Amino acid sequence: MARKAPAKNPARASESSLTDRAYRDLEELIVTLRLAPGSAVSEAALSEHLGIGRTPIREALQRLARERLVTILPRRGIIVSEVNIGTQLRLIEVRREVERLVAKSAARRATPEERALFAQMARDFEKAARSNDEVTFMRVDREYNELSVVASRNEFAAGAMGLVHSLSRRFWYIHYKKAADMPRAAKLHADVARNIAVQDEDAAAAASDRLIDYIEQFTRDTVSADN
Secondary structure, rough: OOOOOOOOOOHHHHHHHHHHHHHHHHHHHHOOOOOOOOOOOOHHHHHHHOOOOOOHHHHHHHHHHHOOEEEEOOOOOEEEOOOHHHHHHHHHHHHHHHHHHHHHHHHOOOOOOHHHHHHHHHHHHHHHHHHOOOOHHHHHHHHEEEEHHHHHHHHHHHHHHHHHHHHHHHHHHHHHHHHHOHHHHHHHHHHHHHHHOOOOOOOOHHHHHHHHHHHHHHHHHHHHHOO
């Protein structure tokens, strides 16, 4: 006789949903610099600010610590991580290899529904490029990153990508007005999404490399822009 599937625990599901919400809200606060690099935060203050209990806040902070967006100091508090150009360049070394793998895997494994979403994202990136719309670009970029990981069907690549995207998005947010060519970045993202949509693995990988070439140059350009 087949065993019955265990009943879902509504309380556990609700707590998980709150943890996800706390993570997304805190990640956005950090990436958009509303929680500034080097600033000290507390579970109690964040819980009050977001209207979420301390347990989901604590779990979200532990995830953010794994992603190096915060540092948890026992008995001393929580510090939002500083931004460092050397760290960012080392991050790009890893990001180049993982993003190429994710782009190729997504081109090979994406479902028809996911390919349709990639095609729409390519159009959205192009639209953001034409209008120089940074808000739309940031929104679509996040959706693209999340869909790419899902479509790659590779949990190990997904784990690696989780460690680089938030740090990369924060670095972009800090410096893009001084050193970035947002329309170019949006067009490069569109190229990757479009090639995934048509299941061209090699073209998706090459487009991914061109995107990372640009991101690396942008990162190096921030040094001269800040001087």
